[in-house]
Amino acid sequence: MHPTLGHVCAAVAVACVMLLGGCTRDRLEWPKREPGSRRGGVLRLAAADDVPTLDPALGYDTRSWFFEQHLFETLVAYDDRAALVPALADRWEVSPDGRRYRFTLRPEPVFSDGTPLTASDAVGSIERVLEPRTRSQGAEYFRGIVGAPAFVDGSAAHVAGLRASEPGVVEIELAEPDPLFLHKLALLFAAVVPAERARQLGDDFTTQPIGSGPFVLREWRRGERIVLARNPRYHDPERPYLDGIVQQLGVNPELSWLMFESGELDVTGIPPADFPSVMRDPARAALTVHATALETMFVGLNCEMPPLDDRRVRQALNYAVNKADVITLLNGRGVEAHGIVPPNMPGYHVDLVGYPYDPTKARALLEEAGLRAGFATEIWTQGTDTDLKIAQKLQQDLTKIGVQLAIKSVAWASFLDAIRQPKTVPVFDLGWSADFPDPSNFLDVLFHTGGANNHPFYSNPAVDRLLEQARTVLDETARFRIDAEAERQIVDDAPIIFLYHPITYVMHDARVHDYAIHPFLPARVTDVWLTPEQSARSSG
Amino acid sequence: MRGTGSLLRLGLAMGALLVLVAAVGPTLAPYDPAAPVAPQLAEPMPPAAPFYLGTDDLGRDVLSRLLHGARISLLVGVVAMVVTMVIGTAIGLAAGYFGGGVDVVLMRVTDVMLAFPGLLLAVALVAVLRPSVWTIFVVIGLVSWTGVARVIRSEVLSLRERDFVLAARALGARHARILRRHVLVNVVPTIVVIAALSTSGTILLDAGLSFLGIGVPPPTPTWGRMIQEATAYYRVAPWLMLFPGAAVLYAVLTFNFIAYGLAGDGRAPGA
Numbered sequence: 001m002h003p004t005l006g007h008v009c010a011a012v013a014v015a016c017v018m019l020l021g022g023c024t025r026d027r028l029e030w031p032k033r034e035p036g037s038r039r040g041g042v043l044r045l046a047a048a049d050d051v052p053t054l055d056p057a058l059g060y061d062t063r064s065w066f067f068e069q070h071l072f073e074t075l076v077a078y079d080d081r082a083a084l085v086p087a088l089a090d091r092w093e094v095s096p097d098g099r100r101y102r103f104t105l106r107p108e109p110v111f112s113d114g115t116p117l118t119a120s121d122a123v124g125s126i127e128r129v130l131e132p133r134t135r136s137q138g139a140e141y142f143r144g145i146v147g148a149p150a151f152v153d154g155s156a157a158h159v160a161g162l163r164a165s166e167p168g169v170v171e172i173e174l175a176e177p178d179p180l181f182l183h184k185l186a187l188l189f190a191a192v193v194p195a196e197r198a199r200q201l202g203d204d205f206t207t208q209p210i211g212s213g214p215f216v217l218r219e220w221r222r223g224e225r226i227v228l229a230r231n232p233r234y235h236d237p238e239r240p241y242l243d244g245i246v247q248q249l250g251v252n253p254e255l256s257w258l259m260f261e262s263g264e265l266d267v268t269g270i271p272p273a274d275f276p277s278v279m280r281d282p283a284r285a286a287l288t289v290h291a292t293a294l295e296t297m298f299v300g301l302n303c304e305m306p307p308l309d310d311r312r313v314r315q316a317l318n319y320a321v322n323k324a325d326v327i328t329l330l331n332g333r334g335v336e337a338h339g340i341v342p343p344n345m346p347g348y349h350v351d352l353v354g355y356p357y358d359p360t361k362a363r364a365l366l367e368e369a370g371l372r373a374g375f376a377t378e379i380w381t382q383g384t385d386t387d388l389k390i391a392q393k394l395q396q397d398l399t400k401i402g403v404q405l406a407i408k409s410v411a412w413a414s415f416l417d418a419i420r421q422p423k424t425v426p427v428f429d430l431g432w433s434a435d436f437p438d439p440s441n442f443l444d445v446l447f448h449t450g451g452a453n454n455h456p457f458y459s460n461p462a463v464d465r466l467l468e469q470a471r472t473v474l475d476e477t478a479r480f481r482i483d484a485e486a487e488r489q490i491v492d493d494a495p496i497i498f499l500y501h502p503i504t505y506v507m508h509d510a511r512v513h514d515y516a517i518h519p520f521l522p523a524r525v526t527d528v529w530l531t532p533e534q535s536a537r538s539s540g
Numbered sequence: 541m542r543g544t545g546s547l548l549r550l551g552l553a554m555g556a557l558l559v560l561v562a563a564v565g566p567t568l569a570p571y572d573p574a575a576p577v578a579p580q581l582a583e584p585m586p587p588a589a590p591f592y593l594g595t596d597d598l599g600r601d602v603l604s605r606l607l608h609g610a611r612i613s614l615l616v617g618v619v620a621m622v623v624t625m626v627i628g629t630a631i632g633l634a635a636g637y638f639g640g641g642v643d644v645v646l647m648r649v650t651d652v653m654l655a656f657p658g659l660l661l662a663v664a665l666v667a668v669l670r671p672s673v674w675t676i677f678v679v680i681g682l683v684s685w686t687g688v689a690r691v692i693r694s695e696v697l698s699l700r701e702r703d704f705v706l707a708a709r710a711l712g713a714r715h716a717r718i719l720r721r722h723v724l725v726n727v728v729p730t731i732v733v734i735a736a737l738s739t740s741g742t743i744l745l746d747a748g749l750s751f752l753g754i755g756v757p758p759p760t761p762t763w764g765r766m767i768q769e770a771t772a773y774y775r776v777a778p779w780l781m782l783f784p785g786a787a788v789l790y791a792v793l794t795f796n797f798i799a800y801g802l803a804g805d806g807r808a809p810g811a
Contacts (some may be wrong), residue, residue, distance in 0.1 A: 270773060272582070272597070273773040273774075385772055393576075396574065407758075408671075409753060
């Protein structure tokens with residue numbers, strides 16, 4: 001299906017929902033607010049797509065993660081930035097060789113249904129992810145645990161390196177030291193669920209999720225709305241302040257903005273057309289929050305397809321693109337990329353210069369490569385509004401150095417399929433966002449020879465050696481130094497055009513307080529509270 | 541009839557202007573339609589000199605894009621119309637003249653084609669084929685011929701029973717000769733009227749495909765794509781949508797006027 005078509009369908013679906021809405025949607029009852037308290041009220045949100053799943057073993061997208069992180073807890077989690085902090089585990093110790101972890105759970109944790117949460121649930125949750133019949137994409141993150149391979153192939157009933165040694169203690173033993181293991185435990189794949197119940201429920205766990213997070217699932221009408229309510233058994237007696245969250249589904253960004261403007265929503269994204277006027281009005285600009293995402297947008301250059309197999313040609317394309325203009329096109333919602341690792345990532349390489357806009361240098365490099373007259377190539381893109389805008393901008397810039405860039409819009413599924421085939425797609429438009437805050441999550445994943453996400457088919461043995469070396473170095477400073485060296489080489493080889501790191505902007509209603517967005521996780525609303533006076537307005 | 545005569549004259553005058561713009565428009569265009577010429581990006585500029593119809597978010601001149609788009613729209617409209625007419629006339633003639641089994645088979649095929657919503661079928665075909673101007677010609681032709689075939693067939697059904705056809709047959713004329721000299725000649729007036737009408741249909745379909753993002757690929761400016769790109773801005777920059785929208789309306793009206801004027805009684809055949 002074509003993305004643009006998708007929009008049309010979504011709009012039609014929304015229209016239908018709105019027509020039917022009046023008669024089929026019964027109202028939700030919420031408790032009355034106590035005067036003078038931060039507590040109470042319902043946060044009204046909207047989104048275009050339904051939630052793929054609420055089962056933390058299966059969710060691998062921001063839509064699912066937004067809800068999962070409100071329903072479940074992990075042993076360790078991130079603070080507002082990228083630092084690891086205690087969550088279900090009060091404290092943890094790591095052995096000097098980096099292979100043994102010991103987590104102590106906080107006292108007497110309970111699930112939302114009242115049953116106690118134990119260390120065996122934590123062990124069982126990871127085993128559930130590893131079990132082949134769960135078909136979890138997160139399984140790969142936990143294969144490094146001692147005994148995991150035997151458990152996966154069925155020759156062991158339990159994972160030997162995963163033990164609930166005391167009721168409140170989880171011990172994990174790794175086959176090899178892994179500097180990223182704590183990050184992997186902070187992924188929602190490692191969320192602690194009542195393991196036995198989850199196994200019994202099987203596929204139904206996604207509609208009857210039980211966790212220990214700040215909220216519980218109250219209602220999920222597919223394609224219509226999803227409602228969370230406060231978990232009365234949440235460990236923090238104060239939080240969450242909200243009674244609940246209602247998210248209307250099937251609301252495209254344009255409609256979301258219109259609903260926000262008419263007071264039907266509390267939080268919305270800002271469409272490109274309206275962004276400049278919002279930011280010019282100080283009162284409205286004050287209601288926006290933003291964060292630079294741990295994400296890099298780039299244009300892949302297939303290093304196996306002539307003339308892009310010539311490094312000078314790839315460098316020329318990098319110099320030819322005016323990144324500042326690209327960001328202007330996005331209303332300034334981006335930071336120029338000098339390399340691949342985003343600026344707020346630990347281990348960001350500050351000294352990297354990258355490729356400043358320099359068409360003269362670009363032409364000189366092309367001439368050096370024997371392509372004085374330029375050449376013609378084709379960019380594959382998904383064809384969303386932003387993608388097409390940027391593709392046309394690239395087209396304009398490259399024309400100036402004699403490179404004719406044709407645009408081919410392809411639906412997401414066929415796009416992913418095509419860029420995986422060798423020597424098929426010369427140029428493509430893609431982004432990568434971090435699963436966890438470590439440079440290797442960009443460098444190793446995207447540029448190691450033969451990697452599943454190495455779509456430019458880039459290969460440099462020197463870079464491979466550095467990346468492999470970094471995999472086992474436990475000392476962060478030493479590891480970041482190796483990563484920086486690898487990144488410098490990659491930038492020099494220019495397997496991609498380094499474009500920008502997006503800045504996410506969100507606007508909220510004046511009654512919403514402490515709404516924050518996270519650099520690489522979906523927003524968390526546990527700390528959000530609403531001004532009481534206006535909460536009398538209808539909510540859902 | 542006086543009323544329809546003036547309708548025809550109006551249509552032809554509008555058509556002459558359209559053809560003129562399509563022929564010389566690109567040379568009149570003040571700017572390169574694909575290049576950023578406005579002093580600002582991201583925020584479209586309202587109509588004011590030197591950008592008489594404003595600029596879009598990529599800093600391109602709307603007037604220049606509109607003038608270049610005229611040629612594409614007219615070209616697609618006319619070529620796709622010719623494809624439509626050739627297929628439709630051939631099938632209509634064969635079905636109407638030979639009747640019997642040929643008629644049954646051809647008309648059932650037509651029914652099957654009619655059962656598909658045209659735009660949906662076109663979307664599917666473009667998705668399979670590689671998007672280009674030529675693909676659009678063929679695809680629009682392939683989904684639009686059914687109505688033509690039906691009208692031509694009904695005309696031929698009555699023509700083939702007429703005395704001059706029977707006489708030609710009695711004199712031993714071959715089918716090919718009868719079809720060419722006696723039948724086709726007599727459906728030409730109908731063909732001309734439907735052709736004019738179907739041109740407006742194909743222009744609209746092309747705009748629809750471009751609007752869905754699967755028409756002639758960028759940076760070639762097409763009116764439909766201009767409207768599509770304007771949808772995100774319709775509240776803050778309505779001119780982006782207004783001008784190409786008016787252009788499509790103008791082109792469609794032109795060919796409708798010509799068709800209705802030609803039909804003489806103010807009603808297009810088959811309408």
